[in-house]
Amino acid sequence: MLKTPFYDCHVNSNAKLVEFCGYSLPINYGSQIKEHEAVRNDAGMFDVSHMQIIDLSGSNTKDLLRLMLSNDVSKLDKHGIGKALYCAMLNEEAGVIDDLIVYLLEDKYRIVANSGTREKDLAWITSKAKDFDVTVTVRKDLAILAVQGPKAISKVAMARPDITKQLTDLKQFSSFTAHGCFYARTGYTGENGLEIIIPNEQAITLWQDLLNVNIAPCGLGARDTLRLEAGMNLYGHDMDENINPLVCGMDWVVDLNDPKRVFVGKDKYLQIKKQAQHQVQIGVILEGKGVLREGQKIIIGDKESGTITSGTFSPTLKSSIAIARVNNNNVSTAKVDIRGNLEPIRFVKLPFVRNGKILIEE
């Protein structure tokens, strides 16, 4: 198994380690529910160094990205250096190859993408880049730490007082670099916070400094319950190469504003959009006890009408929640098949929770 630069930190914090995307990573450090609550109420940190960082530079980079990504990176120009954009990378069938964030930086664009898809992402990007003057560099020299929660930014400022002003001024979905360290105000939890990219050899010092200001180590278990409450997709579950953005709640990252922009998957996407009779993504709450899980069938009336694409127990709502893909319908309640029993569920608009607040009707 591969190890990230934070491996010793996990061992020293009594992590329960599991294999994830070929890496040894913490699933929790004792209780994923307690870690979840730390992020919703205070601050927690996640080693996400397994994710792939790809830097792209060269005179044609913007053109390559405008072809390859569903969202239009030319929008970043008006916001300036540091701005981030969430995108889907589509194939010719408008299926999602991966979801990723791209940053406009001083002399390059930076992509941060999923770990599970790293080989196919790199192969795809490299093959598309052949026709452009672009250098593709995988940054294996960098580690990533996500620090999330209402107190995340103020606590990082306590540990790094020399960048207090930049941290305080940092806008949502923007980033800056200071002393070779990259700070982005992005995240996968629905809370305020940062994703910090540092050289591998600085990882352990950063971890220790953040432990000293009482930021709680958090594992993959909490990461999943947090992102699901925040209504954020998980690649390989809520969408994959056979799923187009319209049916997994990602139509908002497909930018059609420039009719002259050609991007991979555009034609097929427009075809499907015209149909209107496609499935849609919806949030689900289980009324009563138990846990919703991926693959469970949703029944409306007497018909199987959809599937749970990812489910869990929500520590904030104290009941089970899920993201599902269902036939477009007008109903607000339905049933789910849990191990042979039909249990009542309610449909809600995502997200369930944002910035610690429960957004749905309880």
Added chain:
Amino acid sequence: MYGNDMKFLKSHEWIKLEQDNIAYIGISDHAQSLLGDVVYLELPKVGQHINMHDTIGVVESVKAASDLYSPASGEVIAINEEAVNNPSILNSDPHLSGWLIKIKLSKTSELEQLINATDYQNLIC
């Protein structure tokens, strides 16, 4: 951790015999650590007759749903309502306040078929 008063099934349920053929059933500390945070319990009804090795309930964590097997036969005389309302007790105190079922045994000889504490400890290493 695993007292000599405890006997086990391979599936990590424990049973402790008190007097008058009354016994308590729960899941082991090893089981709760494998499961992670427990969020839901399905237990048999008071008055229900259960047989050794029957599936008598479910212990569900965020990670997975795990069937609960009975280490003995008898009549369910109580279930732990506190655990049903606050399943995290199984994580914090699985051998004492995290007990699940109180049973009046019908065949005490069945206990001889179970694994003792020393052998269980070796099993989970």
